[in-house]
Amino acid sequence: GAPAAAKVGEAPMLATGASSDPIVLAPASTDSGPEWGIKAINADDVWATYGKHGEGIVVMSADTGVEWDHPAIKEKYRGWNGSSVSHAYNWHDAIQNLPEPLDDNDHGTHTTGTMVGDDGMGNQVGVAPGAKWIACRNMDHGNGQPSTYIDCMEWAMAPYPTGGDPALDGRPDLAPDAINNSWACPPSEGCSANTLKTAFENLLAAGILPVAANGNSGPACATTNDPPALYDSAFSAGAVDITITIATFSSRGPVTADGSGRRKPDVSAPGVDVRSSVRGGGYANFSGTSMASPHVTGGAALLWSVNPFFRPLLRITECLLEHSAQHVRNYWPQTCGGDSPNARPNNIWGWGLIDVLGAIQYGPDSDSDSVADKCDCAPLDGGAFDSPSEVTGVLFAADRQTLSWDSQGSTAGSGTSYDVARGRISQLRTDGNFSHASCLASSIPATAVTDADAPPSGDSFYYLSRARNTCGIGTYGSMSDGTVRSITACP
DSSP states (O other): OOOOOOOTTOOOOOOSSSOOOOEEEOOOSOOOSBOHHHHHTTHHHHHHHHOOSSTTOEEEEEESBOOTTOTTTGGGBTTBOSSOBOOTTTEEETTTOOSSOOBSSSHHHHHHHHHHOOOSSSOBOOSOTTSEEEEEEOOBTTBOOHHHHHHHHHHHHSOOOTTOOHHHHOOGGGOOSEEEEOOOOOGGGTOOTTTTHHHHHHHHHTTOEEEEEOOSOOSSSSOOOSTTTTSTTSEEEEEEOTTSBBOTTSOOOOOOTTSOOOOOOSEEEEOSSEEEEEGGGEEEEEOSHHHHHHHHHHHHHHHHHHOGGGTTOHHHHHHHHHHTOBOOBOSSOOOOTTOOTTOSSBTTTBTOBOOHHHHHTOOOOTTOSSSOGGGOSSTTOTTOSSOOOOOOOOEEOTTSSEEEOOOOTTTTOTTOEEEEEEEEHHHHHHHSSSTTOEEEEEEESSSEEEOOOOOOTTOOEEEEEEEEETTEEOOSOBOTTSOBOOOOSOO
16 A cells, blocks of 8 residues: 655654655745755766656556646646647556546655656756656555556556556557556555566566565565565665665565565665655655655666667666665664675665666676676677567468567577477377477577478468577467476477
8 A cells, every 4th residue: 555644753654554654744845956866866967968868768657646737747747748638548547447647645646756757947856857657546545455456557558548448448559668666565455475476577578667665664674575565576676865874664675475585675766855746736755665666767767768778678677777776874784684794785775776877887798789797698699688588479471381470689689599390280189288399490590481381181280489599598488377388399
């Protein structure tokens, strides 16, 4: 659920079913220049150095909703064209199915402002003010449940208009590039450790970066225990203050809820006294890892706008933000999960405070394939920088002899090659496996192959393809039960 509020001067509230974000009200008057958090992650230096502010990138708020016409974020709403508004494909309400955006909590308007906010009058509250935003309301006054969280994630992968049919009206081409998740789903809302695991893995598979608040149950170790922060598929953020010291309330790892012992958080970002937009056209200072997470989401948008090459490379995007991160202090000596005192990454602040300019400029890149050595699985092979994924887009041309598929050159490297296995449908039915498949093509650089052979009368051929490069060999896909297809036809 969404965080609860604390009165001015109170310490961070303890979680009561969800991580809580202490809130301090700030004057609604105009502030001058970028907020401290923007400067701390060097987002303003990216603006000055590259002239980019997130242009061409779409971020999504999965939160309590958004006051869409707030002066700091109205011009950045994808549904606003400068003179009229359309909420279709840009807003979804998993709570009441309302056709127009609203925020019943301030929280969603605040986190959206941190991603993209700038009113042009000095209130530079957003990391990537050139990016566009869309939103899905997944909580009712701060309370959600698995079904509402999943509803928003499914909508994100193929947005559809209010009242539309997801199967018929869904538009994957309008999916966001990244989703900010400043919420937690504790047992009181119906979540166990793995309840949302598949949903977050599906976001990654769809090419969407899920960023999550790491939780506010610190300073004890092993307090990152609620979805989605605990997942490997969620890029989670701890919170630091203006002195670049980890916040006492910021949850620590390792993750124990699923037995993984996973290190968390992944990185840290500004999350104490963060000034951003709230309902009524105003501004307020909030504190919590909910405030850190949108700094990271906006940081990814900035990186991609400067170098679109990295947009489909989510693992490498995370790696660049991690390895370029800056050291974070703690108020007292602390180790969690067996970390040594100087370990980096660690279970207190992860890799450190993100540095967006540092991520963009991170190197060296020994093989000149645009991916820094530390994030390149084959740092001396210019034709490979990531392991191949499952081949997609397989289809026959009109001649019914030419089989083609999507290239993985942009996601795995220009040196990626492909294997194609062929078999008879009748044999597959008899065997129940692919043991009689033959190798039609092995390690070919092309993304198409021609098969002039015709199957025996009354039979048909099936075809399966996989990709390979120096970093590894992909799969031929999975069976309906989720198991990976086992085919040994091609060496």
